[in-house]
Amino acid sequence: MLQHELPLPMAGLHDVKALMKTLPPSIHVLVTGASGGIGRAICFALIEQARKDGANIRISAAATQPGARLEQLVDELRAAGAQAGGVAGDITDPAQCAALVVQAESQGGDLTALICNAGASGPGRLADMPPAQWDTTFNLNTRSAWLLAQAAREGLSRTRGSITAVASMSGLTPHPGYGAYSAAKAALIMLCRQLAQEWAADGIRVNTVCPGMIRTPLTEAVYQDATTLAKRESLVPLGRIGRAEDVGTTVAWLTSPGASYITGQNLAVDGGISDHMLSLIPGRPGKPPAGQAGP
Ligand SMILES: NC(=O)c1ccc[n+]([C@@H]2O[C@H](COP(=O)([O-])OP(=O)(O)OC[C@H]3O[C@@H](n4cnc5c(N)ncnc54)[C@H](OP(=O)(O)O)[C@@H]3O)[C@@H](O)[C@H]2O)c1
Numbered sequence: 034m035l036q037h038e039l040p041l042p043m044a045g046l047h048d049v050k051a052l053m054k055t056l057p058p059s060i061h062v063l064v065t066g067a068s069g070g071i072g073r074a075i076c077f078a079l080i081e082q083a084r085k086d087g088a089n090i091r092i093s094a095a096a097t098q099p100g101a102r103l104e105q106l107v108d109e110l111r112a113a114g115a116q117a118g119g120v121a122g123d124i125t126d127p128a129q130c131a132a133l134v135v136q137a138e139s140q141g142g143d144l145t146a147l148i149c150n151a152g153a154s155g156p157g158r159l160a161d162m163p164p165a166q167w168d169t170t171f172n173l174n175t176r177s178a179w180l181l182a183q184a185a186r187e188g189l190s191r192t193r194g195s196i197t198a199v200a201s202m203s204g205l206t207p208h209p210g211y212g213a214y215s216a217a218k219a220a221l222i223m224l225c226r227q228l229a230q231e232w233a234a235d236g237i238r239v240n241t242v243c244p245g246m247i248r249t250p251l252t253e254a255v256y257q258d259a260t261t262l263a264k265r266e267s268l269v270p271l272g273r274i275g276r277a278e279d280v281g282t283t284v285a286w287l288t289s290p291g292a293s294y295i296t297g298q299n300l301a302v303d304g305g306i307s308d309h310m311l312s313l314i315p316g317r318p319g320k321p322p323a324g325q326a327g328p
Pocket of ligand 1: 151
């Protein structure tokens with residue numbers, strides 16, 4: 034019998050360690066908002082990243098409620114090569130945040146990554162916004178990430194894992210008419226920087242991404258209007274509206290070994306729009322007047 038064929042109880046510690054090294058690493062990721070536009074793309078990008086890294090992957094796909102949509106996603110993830118299971122809970126409720134992590138861990142063990150993607154914007158002027166709208170926006174977009182992270186911390190510290198949260202360009206730049214959302218996403222970015230500092234000693238990395246204008250089922254109605262689409266594209270230095278996959282591949286990379294020395298960072302996935310404001314100022318020296326752009 035060859036050394037590596039020894040049954041584990043008969044093998045020495047050295048043999049077990051050697052055997053472990055030959056096994057592919059295992060990844061277990063909890064993704065919130067997994068059946069939404071960006072969440073789906075994150076799940077499939079994680080599978081692709083795991084394939085590149087030679088790892089086995091399990092995805093715990095979280096939705097607000099169980100049901101056919103979540104089951105279909107789980108089937109698709111399995112067909113794409115992952116182990117997958119669905120978990121459900123409303124993340125504006127602290128108890129359900131903790132329960133989501135417990136469900137995921139009971140299905141697949143300690144998490145190696147937590148992706149806090151679920152969130153939603155909603156219009157509302159600060160002048161007359163009811164406090165309940167402010168609270169819901171913060172509970173969904175900001176507090177949930179902290180509570181999910183708290184629940185996952187012990188497991189993540191055992192796996193030296195990571196947390197990545199999906200914020201928004203609205204968290205980098207004020208978004209008039211979306212006062213609570215903008216403030217909540219800005220707070221999410223700082224929360225993650227804070228967690229990165231507090232939990233670095235546990236080996237847990239924490240980062241955020243800020244999508245710009247991304248075409249997802251949530252925003253699709255806006256892009257059905259060709260004039261609005263063209264106007265929006267003209268504001269993006271890279272000349273196009275983002276795809277959910279643009280965000281997905283970035284998030285997947287941030288969870289991967291390739292990003293193992295990155296923590297406390299925010300990465301805008303926005304085609305350059307967040308930095309574009311100064312290009313819009315008319316009449317600057319060296320800039321042709323509007324409508325007289327040179328070749
Ligand atoms: N699309 C963009 O242009 C854009 C730009 C910047 C930032 N973002 C951010 O990107 C993230 C994903 O957005 P998306 O465009 O993919 O939107 P989406 O398709 O509406 O997905 C949002 C997801 O959040 C989940 N969710 C909402 N409320 C929840 C709750 N109370 N408890 C648990 N889950 C909840 C939803 O789950 P269920 O479907 O199960 O209810 C949904 O799957 C959000 O954080 C959003 O703020 C998006």
